[in-house]
Amino acid sequence: MRKLWAVAGKELRQIMRDPLSLLTLMGFPAFMLVLYGYALNFDVRHVPLAVQDLDHTRASRDVVAAFVNSTYFDVSATPGAAEDLTRLLERRVAKAVLVVPEGFAADLEAARTAQVQLLLDGADALTATTVLGYAGAIVSESNVRVLSRALTRAGQRLDAGIAYEPRVYYNPELKSVRFLVPGLIGLIMMLTGVLSTALSVVREKERGTIEQIRMAPIGSFALIAGKTLPYLALSLFATAFILAMAWGIFGVEIRGSLLDLLAATLLYLLGALGFGLLISTLVNTQALAFQIGLLGSLLPALLLSGFVFQIRLMPVWLQVITHLVPARYYLVILRGIILKGASLRPYWDQMGLLALYATLVLGLATVRMRRAER
Amino acid sequence: MFGLIGPDGSGKTTTLRAVLGLLAPDKGQIATCGLHPVRQHAELTRRVGYLSQRFSLYGDLNVDENIAFFAEIHGVRHWRARRDELLEMVRMSPFRKRLADRLSGGMKQKLALMATLIHTPDLLVLDEPTTGVDPVSRRDFWRLLARLKNEGLTILLTTPYLDEAERCERVALIDHGRLLSSDAPDALCAAWDGQLLEVVARPQRMAVDVVRRVAQGKDVEVFGERLHVSLPRTSASEMAAVTARLREELSAAGVVVAEIRSIAPSLEDVFINAIRGAEARRAGEREGQA
Numbered sequence: 001m002r003k004l005w006a007v008a009g010k011e012l013r014q015i016m017r018d019p020l021s022l023l024t025l026m027g028f029p030a031f032m033l034v035l036y037g038y039a040l041n042f043d044v045r046h047v048p049l050a051v052q053d054l055d056h057t058r059a060s061r062d063v064v065a066a067f068v069n070s071t072y073f074d075v076s077a078t079p080g081a082a083e084d085l086t087r088l089l090e091r092r093v094a095k096a097v098l099v100v101p102e103g104f105a106a107d108l109e110a111a112r113t114a115q116v117q118l119l120l121d122g123a124d125a126l127t128a129t130t131v132l133g134y135a136g137a138i139v140s141e142s143n144v145r146v147l148s149r150a151l152t153r154a155g156q157r158l159d160a161g162i163a164y165e166p167r168v169y170y171n172p173e174l175k176s177v178r179f180l181v182p183g184l185i186g187l188i189m190m191l192t193g194v195l196s197t198a199l200s201v202v203r204e205k206e207r208g209t210i211e212q213i214r215m216a217p218i219g220s221f222a223l224i225a226g227k228t229l230p231y232l233a234l235s236l237f238a239t240a241f242i243l244a245m246a247w248g249i250f251g252v253e254i255r256g257s258l259l260d261l262l263a264a265t266l267l268y269l270l271g272a273l274g275f276g277l278l279i280s281t282l283v284n285t286q287a288l289a290f291q292i293g294l295l296g297s298l299l300p301a302l303l304l305s306g307f308v309f310q311i312r313l314m315p316v317w318l319q320v321i322t323h324l325v326p327a328r329y330y331l332v333i334l335r336g337i338i339l340k341g342a343s344l345r346p347y348w349d350q351m352g353l354l355a356l357y358a359t360l361v362l363g364l365a366t367v368r369m370r371r372a373e374r
Numbered sequence: 375m376f377g378l379i380g381p382d383g384s385g386k387t388t389t390l391r392a393v394l395g396l397l398a399p400d401k402g403q404i405a406t407c408g409l410h411p412v413r414q415h416a417e418l419t420r421r422v423g424y425l426s427q428r429f430s431l432y433g434d435l436n437v438d439e440n441i442a443f444f445a446e447i448h449g450v451r452h453w454r455a456r457r458d459e460l461l462e463m464v465r466m467s468p469f470r471k472r473l474a475d476r477l478s479g480g481m482k483q484k485l486a487l488m489a490t491l492i493h494t495p496d497l498l499v500l501d502e503p504t505t506g507v508d509p510v511s512r513r514d515f516w517r518l519l520a521r522l523k524n525e526g527l528t529i530l531l532t533t534p535y536l537d538e539a540e541r542c543e544r545v546a547l548i549d550h551g552r553l554l555s556s557d558a559p560d561a562l563c564a565a566w567d568g569q570l571l572e573v574v575a576r577p578q579r580m581a582v583d584v585v586r587r588v589a590q591g592k593d594v595e596v597f598g599e600r601l602h603v604s605l606p607r608t609s610a611s612e613m614a615a616v617t618a619r620l621r622e623e624l625s626a627a628g629v630v631v632a633e634i635r636s637i638a639p640s641l642e643d644v645f646i647n648a649i650r651g652a653e654a655r656r657a658g659e660r661e662g663q664a
Contacts, residue, residue, distance in 0.1 A: 006446030010435065017434045017473075208430035212489075214396060215424040216447040217416045 003218045007226025011200065015230060025196065029188040029238050030245055036184055037250055044130040048076035050094035052085065057105035063116060066142050067098060072134045089121045096120050096131055108146060181246040182334035183307030186327040187298070188242060189235055189265065193272025194279065194297040195290065196231040201280035202289040220369055228273045235269050236262075255341030263344065264337065267354045268330040272297065274361035281368035301327035326357045375523055377542035378532040381649060385551040386532035387427060390501050393530070394424055407497055420448070423490035427501040429482050431489060433475030437466065440474055441489050448493035460488040464518065480511025487518065498522065500531040504538065516541065536642045545641070547648050550656070554648045559641050568647065569613065570639045573601040573620065574632040581629045588623050589616075593650055595643070604639075604647055 015022055049067060053060050067073045076094050079085060088094045099117040107114035118135050122128045204210040213223065246252040254261065276293065283289050302308060304318070305327035311319055322328050329350040336342035344351060378386045391397040392404055395411030395418055404411050409418045431440045438457070445453035461467045464484040469477065474485060483503065490498065503519075504512045516538070523529060531542075539545045539559065546556035555562060575581040578599065585594050585603055595602045605616065617634050624631050639647075 003447050003449065006443055010432070010439070010443045013439065014432065014434050207433075208426050208428040209432060211396065211426045212424070212430050212444065213447060215394060215419050215422065216444065217419045217449060218447045 001222075004222040004226040004229075007218075007223060008229045011227055012230045014200075015234065025192055025234060026238055026241060029184075029192065029242050032188060033181070033184055033242055033245055034249065036180060037246070044127050044134075045072055046074045047072060047096060047127070047131055047134075048094045049073040050077040050079055050085070050088045050097040051075050052079050052081070052083070052097060052099045054081055054102040055100050055104040059105035059108050059114075060100040062145075063100055063104075063139075063142055064098065066138050067135070070134065070138055072131075072138075085119055089119065092121075094121075095124075095127065096135070098135075111150070178250075178252055178339060179335070180307075181242075181250065181252045182338050183305065183331055184246075185239060185242055185265075185334060186268070186305060186330045187301045187307060189239060189269055189330075190272045190297045190301040190327055191294075192235050192238060193231065193269050194276040195293045196234070197228055197273045197276030198279040198289040198293045199286055200227060200231070201277065202283060202286050205280070205284055206286060220366060224277060224366070224369070228277070232266075232269055232273060235272075236265065239265055252338065254338050256337035256343065260344045261334075261337050264330065264333045264347075264351065264354070267351060267358060268326060271326045271354060271358035271361055274358055274365055277365035278361050278368065281365055300325040304328065305331050307331060326354055329353045329357075375519070375529045375531070375542045375544075377539045377545040378530070378548065379534070379536065379539045379545055379645060380532075380548040382534070384549045386548065387501055388551070389548065390424075390499055390530070390532060394418070394422065394499060420493065421495055422497045422499060423493070423495035424499045425486055425490045425501065425503055427505065429486060431474050431482070431486055434473060436471050436473050437461070437477070437485055438470045440485065441492055444489040445492045450493050453492055456492060456494070457488075460491060463521075464488060478511075480507055480514065483507055483511065483515060484518070487515075491522075496528060498527050498529045500529065502532050502534060505534065536640075536645060540641050547645060549649050549652045552652070554652055562644050563639050563641060566639050566644050566647070567607050568639070569605045569607055570637050570643055571603040571605065571613075571617065571620070571634060572637045573603060573624075573634050574599060575601070575624055575629050575634075576632070577629065580627055581624060581631075584624050584627045584629060585620065588620055593647065595646055597642075602637075602643055604643065 015025075051064050051067075053064060064075075068075055073096070077088055079088060079097075085097045085099070088097055097119040099119065101115060101117070104114050104116070116139065118132075120128050120131060201210075204213070243254060247254075275296065279289055279292050279296065283292060304311075304322045304325045306322070307327070311322050311328065314322065333344070333347045333350050333354075336347055337344075378389060380386050388397065392399050393406050393411060395406070395415045398412050406418055407421045409421075411418055432443070435443065441457050441460070442453065445457065450456070458467070461470060464487075466481060466484060466488075469481065474482060477485060487500075487503070500519075504515055507515065519529060520541075531538075533539055543558060544556065545559055545562065547554040547562075555565075557565065573581065573585060578596070578601070582594060582596065582601060585601060589603050589605065593604045595604075605613075608616075613636060617636075620634055621631055
């Protein structure tokens, strides 16, 4: 036990002596949070919309107003009849063009199907899909109004029908930052956990100090635990820091219990540290360890965890692979605790899988380390 | 004090690592301090201090912290007095708070040595301890080793410097992982079955060519302004004849001969000859196979 503390104390001293990497360890997550929090904004609002109203009637103005009042669209141009509409998209004056053809009101009057056209810039597929959805909703809302007006005029009332009243729980405004913060935490913890341990062990290999340690009567458990504990503590501190920042800047509060959060995070970090150790048993240079650590932790946690891309939408073979990414499970738990205020009970299977992952990588790292000794 | 000598890549470090249990041998058995180096590794580490070839302490820890760390992981409880005593011995007490990376090369080496001595081992294993250390520090370091030896410490070391090897009680000559010979340095020199002629002549380049031609395939080594020519052991009259012929041929080539005399071989001569012999044998084996 004394030896374990000696290793941990030494490691902590070395971390403190190296303000640059300490800053990286703490500053990098904060930087990522701000960057991703603002930049990775999936909310689509205030889309520049060009409106070509060739009808100039009350009815046509109503349709345009419905688009503008939704706040999803801002009118950026009002081209005349002769103007080339695709140029507006090309010059990026507008992302979408709404065309109300001549005779729109007349068609409505005559109970013929009236048409409006929407030209859409599909280069940004994500935005385009969202815009398409919004436009569809706005048009069908307008339809209902038109219909009820017509019925009223005919002396009838539209009293039957389905009232669609969606209510979104946990993230009522569907703000993506709420959704992103847990993902970011998962990503950052994985990155710092893996890299810090991998680098700290490989550094000893590079310097040759590992030989000196191996010539001391210290067990691999005391050595591994002593090396990982400081980084575990530091990573937890970084997590707390991110959560505090997310709350301060983006107003994301933790609805669930902090203790549950701690338990899940510890389990997740254990896996990350284990993975870092495993890398350190495989390579001998810090540069290589850094690259493998980055590739092995950042990319899966970013791309295959459901953080940025929905797992549901991936091809099946890729979905299978995502099961090997611990961030996937952690993210589900984290979103549950932070956004829903859930307890750990409904997530026992995810916790189990995290524990399995941690046991597996730590076990593998220990086996590899033992083999290196022989 | 036992010295392991051999050219670079001959297996000196590998031998040490096997002795320390850092490497398991494919064949054969090793007992270090009567212990199995791998199976009884933990027990062995208590009795052995190992100084590896590279400076392997923590550059970002200071002198005190480095020693304290190695004391703790060796399970030494009361190391403060021992640390003070060791630092006093190498006159490093004024630098205790200095980071190891900021120490001079000689001091780094002394610090590393102190760190390996903190748990008072019986056996000290040093891998090329003075490679890359300046001559003054090297002398200091050897004084320290002499003192430790007198205190009863057993020292096993590797060295590329043959003047260092001559200070050992016993040396072993290895090459390509094979033991060529092992004995006291004096005995190794005495047991050499050849004779050595020392030629001092100018210009040296021409002298080398002439000597090579006359001595026919025998080894000629240049040490500063001296040439060492190794010859098979022969009678005194034959040696005199060879000497006379050399003198004649050198003069004929316009070389001014200062001295030609028969000398006793140094460890260096023995070493180089043994390596040459081993090389020739290996070449012969390869041809035999082909």
